[in-house]
Structures are given as structure tokens and as C-alpha cells.
Amino acid sequence: MTQSACDTCAYYSYDENYECYICDMDLDEDELVRFLSDTHYQCPYYRNGDEYAVVRKQI
Template identity: 50%
Template sequence: MSSKSNCDCCINYSYNEEEDYYECQVSLDEDEYGKFLGGTFGGCPYFQIDDEYRIVRKQM
């Protein structure tokens, strides 16, 4: 991607070890996928922050 996006900290953006690349786990339609590949998919409606400490805060 040419521009920095919020995908790096999204829970839906995971590493595929078999293919050796990161991919979005959300089923994007053709237009959304084109924007994603072009790096212009700002303001993603599927974005969820990858907050690994969320469970710990609930335990307190």
C-alpha cells in the first residue's frame, strides 16, 4: 500500500502464514477491494481496533 491506513491496527487484518502476506478477513465487494488494494480505503466501515488488552480490563 502506498499510503498509511488504519488496517495495521484492525482486528480484521491478519497475517496469512501460508501465503506470507497480510490480508483483510472481511468479505469486501469488488469496489471496496479495489480501494483496499489501491490504498484509498480510508474510513473503513468494518474497522475494529485490535485491542488485545480488552479482556484484561474486563477482569479488573
């Protein structure tokens, strides 16, 4: 299984009501269409959710 940018994003979280992962960013309609249709689209809201990334850089 390949990992997408969403998998490591801080805004990608599990929603217990829907029982799946969702993006917590409130994308407008144009952004959502671009995101779903373009495989090379890079989300402008992406933020690395890896808390240990800073620690690895210090080593």
C-alpha cells in the same frame, strides 16, 4: 514506517499460505476499488484489535 488503520484492525491477520498480512473481511468489488484508490477512505468494517484499549481507559 507509518502505521495504517489496517495495522491495528482485528481483521488484519497473517496468512501463512501467502506469507503476508491480509484483511479477513470479504470486501465486494466496489469496496475494494474504493479502498485501494482513495487514500482517505475509512473502512466501515474496521474494529480495533487492541485488547488492552479497554484497560487503558479504566486507569
